[in-house]
Amino acid sequence: MVKTILVVDDYSDIVISVKQVLEDSTGEYRVIGADSGEKCFQLLEQSSPLPDLILLDIMMPGMSGWDVAARIKQNDRWRNVPIVFLTAKGDEMSIGIGHLASEDYIVKPFDIMKLKDSVKRILHQPSP
Secondary structure, three states: OOEEEEEEOOOHHHHHHHHHHHOOOOOOEEEEEEOOHHHHHHHHHHOOOOOOEEEEOOOOOOOOHHHHHHHHHHOOOOOOOOEEEEEOOOOHHHHHHHHHHOOEEEEOOOOHHHHHHHHHHHHOOOOO
16 A cells, blocks of 8 residues: 655755655655645645655755644644655754654755665554
């Protein structure tokens, strides 16, 4: 069964890059994009079923990825969707907080194999 991954990033190049990396010949993943927190919430409201994973940037105009993640975790319908921060914010404090607030934290520019391994590990582990 194809797993859907929602990439939330204000840079379309990141969404395109992740799509190219993950939508390979195996056909395991389908990548959709949102360029803001607000668009992320619109997609989540309209999605049935929900995405299997959210890759979330932190530094975005308007609503930060921190705020988006907090709002997702407060919503009964969305709270179990795993989040991976995919961000250029690489300072120790952000990484530490990010690991507490998500399933993984990957710093841009990202290593393709690290991203693939993280996605595979999260999406193929048994559900709680």
